[in-house]
Amino acid sequence: MVESILVNRFSPSEVAAKIAVSLGIGLLVGIEREWSNKDLGARALTALLGTVAALFAPSMAIVSFVGVFLIVIFANARSLQTSQPLRDIAGIMLDTGMRPEEVFRIRIENIDFKQKTIFNPFGKTKAARRTIPMTDDVACLLKSRIKKLEEKGTPFVFPSPYDFQRPIGSVKKAHRLAA
Numbered sequence: 001m002v003e004s005i006l007v008n009r010f011s012p013s014e015v016a017a018k019i020a021v022s023l024g025i026g027l028l029v030g031i032e033r034e035w036s037n038k039d040l041g042a043r044a045l046t047a048l049l050g051t052v053a054a055l056f057a058p059s060m061a062i063v064s065f066v067g068v069f070l071i072v073i074f075a076n077a078r079s080l081q082t083s084q085p086l087r088d089i090a091g092i093m094l095d096t097g098m099r100p101e102e103v104f105r106i107r108i109e110n111i112d113f114k115q116k117t118i119f120n121p122f123g124k125t126k127a128a129r130r131t132i133p134m135t136d137d138v139a140c141l142l143k144s145r146i147k148k149l150e151e152k153g154t155p156f157v158f159p160s161p162y163d164f165q166r167p168i169g170s171v172k173k174a175h176r177l178a179a
Contacts, residue, residue: 085158086171088141095135102128104167106157108146113139 089103096103102120110119116139118132134142145157154164161168 085168088145089158089171091141092138095138096132098132100171104156104158104169106142106167107155108149108157109155111142111146111157113143118142 089100092098092103092106093100096118098118098120102122105122106118106120110121111117112119116134116136118134118138120128120130120132123129142157149157149159152159152164156164156167158168160166
């Protein structure tokens with residue numbers, strides 16, 4: 001019924017042109033959302049794929065929804081990975097009173113799990129270079145991170161995703177995504 005209405009109402013070239021315009025608009029919106037660090041427009045993508053599926057064949061609706069599901073998971077996987085360091089850094093900052101830059105530069109060799117301390121050799125003043133006590137939560141978090149990083153051979157608890165021999169530089173993008 002729907003197919004006959006569409007075939008009688010729109011010619012194939014008109015349908016193709018409308019789909020091309022819709023895809024072009026969707027592409028522009030997607031680019032803008034990426035530049036402004038917004039989440040993936042899953043509703044718009046679902047609507048677009050659902051419309052395309054209905055135009056061609058109702059049986060394609062299931063395939064299009066599976067496609068949307070996979071695209072949403074893939075697009076948000078990176079965001080989930082980047083938010084993990086932010087969560088851990090925030091937890092350490094709250095429990096120890098360390099500054100963000102101090103947490104970024106924590107070296108594995110400066111952690112003493114027996115004494116439950118973190119040595120901070122950096123700082124502009126003598127007072128900034130200090131030994132900081134850590135809570136049980138921070139110790140557990142650091143042990144977990146160090147265990148995950150063993151195969152990467154990094155000296156840092158929070159290595160840069162681009163160069164494991166350097167500390168992470170910032171979590172501004174992850175913070176914007178989380179906020």
